[in-house]
Amino acid sequence: MENINYFNSNRNLAILLLIISSISISFGGLIMRNIHSADAWQITFYRSLAFTFSIALILSYKNRSSTLSTIKKVGYAGVMGGILLMGANLFFIQAFANTSIANTLFTLSLIPFITAVLAFIFLKEKLSLRTFTIMLVALFGILIMINEGIKTGDLFGNIMAIGCAFCFSSFTIVIRKFRNIDMIPTLLISGIIIAVVSFILNSGNLTIPSQDVLLCFLWGGLSGFVNSVFIYAARFLNASEVTFFMLLELSLGPFWVWLFLNETIALETLFGGIIVMSSVAVYSFIEIYISKITMRKNITLPT
Secondary structure: OHHHHHHHHHHHHHHHHHHHHHHHHOOHHHHHHOOOOOOHHHHHHHHHHHHHHHHHHHHHHHHHHHHHHHHHHOHHHHHHHHHHHHHHHHHHHHHHHHOOHHHHHHHHOOHHHHHHHHHHHHOOOOOOHHHHHHHHHHHHHHHHHHHHHOOOOOHHHHHHHHHHHHHHHHHHHHHHHOOOOOOHHHHHHHHHHHHHHHHHHOOOOOOOOHHHHHHHHHHHHHHHHHHHHHHHHOOOOOHHHHHHOHHHHHHHHHHHHHHHHOOOOOHHHHHHHHHHHHHHHHHHHHHHHHHHHHHHHOOOOOO
């Protein structure tokens, strides 16, 4: 019973941390709008530097003198996960550069469903009807938000968005499969690979204004925290559940741009975003409530 209570309490913590991290990383679009001179590859390079540094700090703080042995323990699974996350990031950049934001966001909103299918095939994880229904409602909210912007063209960009979705879903399956290992070094591997690739593709041209560098560093550091939370949460939530919270990030992004940059926000975006946020809130409340009830039932009274 102690093990069940331990799992449920950590599951509740994972849900709360995912909400906080999803809200945090939703400011990424706002940060991007304030970067004025750097191109996509320069942003990726500096962002990946800060990302890698933040992960190295987390690893060092968490493992102290055993940091190197922790990195070695991830083995081929860590390398595989790092390559998949690297692929997701690079596909993401090309998707935004070659298709509409609406197309990209729509494809990314399918990640929880793609992950659910892959998790069923490779991990034998089943999705409850309750969770699946809430996910569908949230997807409906995303569709309302971006309906006007979806286009059938831009084939290359759409393929890149699909590649991003499949890479990230596969990355989630890997860290869920090896959840008994500390998979945070996977993020370190990914950050290093992304930095090297973006440096090469940008031909070493790294000269950008200091303000842009600082914003890239802020974004990268924030991303390091968010991805570390994702790794932790994958130990206690099913693969499709842990990716479900990404929809909160996708729905909040336009609100920050409207709030801080005074950009016009469509009524559909507002309505759809409220649906997504309500879905995440309902899911979180139900899961935490069920966990609390379960823990109470497992408490044994002294005799």
